Amino acid sequence: MAERERLICAAAALPDGGTGVRFDLDWHGERAPAFAIRFSGRVHAYLNRCAHVPIELDWMEGQFYDFSGLYLICSTHGAMYLPETGRCIGGPCRGATLTKLAVAEHGDSIYLIEDTPSHG
Ligand code: FES
Structure with missing residues (x-):
């Protein structure tokens, strides 16, 4: 598999x-x-995708953190996740994890690192 980077957003976003x-x-x-x-x-x-029920976490678009800014939170039933690992530390899916994706920051931009089938 080869890797390809796809622009997600500006780093400042x-x-x-x-x-x-x-x-x-x-x-x-x-x-x-x-x-x-x-x-x-x-x-x-x-x-x-919440680890409890596979629905989106943010009820208000882009609001993934709780009020403290220390945990990611599912707006539906309140599962709390560690931002660095996606591990659930409280709520109905304690111990489960979000599915982590590979990203990279270069200069002013954030990129998703995608696997692509290699040819040849
Ligand atoms: S759907 Fe996210 S905590 Fe239940």
Whole structure:
């Protein structure tokens, strides 16, 4: 498999502990919603799919953090996730994890790292 980078957003669009950016990707042959957030300076991205019931986390678009800015939260039933790993530390799916996606920050931009079938 080869890797390809796809632009998600400008680096400045992800404030630390603040609003996230939603995007779509191909996930096992289907279009799936995903999001990127920044925590302690680093960017992380996950499928936008709660580990409890497979629905999107943000009720208000881009609002993935709780009030403290320390945890990601599912707006439907309140599961709380660690931003660095996606591990659920409270709520109905404690111990489960969000599906993490590979991202990279270069200069002023954030990129999704996608696997692509290699040829030859
Ligand atoms: S659907 Fe997310 S906590 Fe239940």
